[in-house]
Amino acid sequence: MNETHGWSISQLCRIAEVSRDGYYKWISRKPSQRQKEQDELYKVILELARKHHWTLGYLAMTTQLKFEGRLSFSAGLKRVINCMRKHGLKANIRRKQHNRIQRQEEYVNGNLLHEQFNRESKNEVWVTDTTEVVYGEHTLHKARVHVILDLHGRYALSYNISDTETSEAVVETFNRTFKVEPDAHPMVHTDRGSAYCSGMFNDYLTGKNCRHSMSHPGHPWENSPMERWWNDFKLI
Template identity: 50%
Template sequence: MQKHGIKADVRQKKRSRKKEQQQYQEDNLLERKFIQIAPNLIWVSDTTELTYGRNNKVRLHVVLDLYDRYVFSYHISPTETAEAAIEAFKRAAKQAGTFAPMIHTDRGAAYTSKDFNNYLTSNNSKHSLSAPGTPADNAVIEHYWGDFKHIWMAHHSHPQTLAELKNLVK
């Protein structure tokens, strides 16, 4: 083809941005209704990266109840996986004695995975998702991360071991 000057004519599939935006709006069941009237109706979750020692990294998974905005479950794992997110929710259910009928998260790989969504379905819970690049859709937990990292963690000495980090998080 190159020798004879022939080029392939490949059309790019057109994306429907309106359809994608509509899907994101439909997926966001919470719709930024952060004030709740009772505990354990809606839990929000997110993960963040923490470091200890010389650039050793772990992921902190947190589950927060929107009613009192209290973190009642967390899990520290080496990477962000569906299994680690599920473990945080198992701990939350054990602590609360129930499972929230709605869970709101961002669109991280752990939360959009088949395993995580099957876990929510098996616990009769609906999954609400933030739109991509829209942290305001999960503002309560994003505010929590700000307090946790920039107030709590910044006012303590940098942990040198994983045990020190776990103790500081606890």
């Protein structure tokens, strides 16, 4: 007779109000396909979180999983959120402080790129974005870094550093790029930040015969090459 700390299996089953057959089926059961996928998802998420120094939030993690293709199944944003919340995983970064004053977006264009990131020729599509960096040892300072990538080769064409994110700073970044590529007329893909929605910037692109494509709000994977570039940049 099997015993556990002086108690027989039959006695324990009666106390728990379960049958012996049910108990033995429970201890011999195999994990379901769903559970195997959840275990695999958690393992890969944990590895990526450590690799990127806990800087990946829900959206960035979903984008990174899709980019690396390490899962044997497809995991969407909702599934990633549930897994990370269940295991207490979250990005160790400060949230952006948004200006609560409602701003007027003068130009809002659709996503013309449609995640077609593989390009055979240079200057077909440029993607761009800006991010905040903090520097200094005793006294911390903040700055905005603006970068433009060519999807052909995924390399940086130019950069600019400014105190804040402004239309002027974005235009200056493009001016530097057109000095290197004066005959280029690429599609330009951005998010819907205020500088990219400004009339100044859109008039500038029109003057350069460039089409402007925009990611949808809350869809960072629509500009995933730029997101991956920032991830690598911040690890340096």
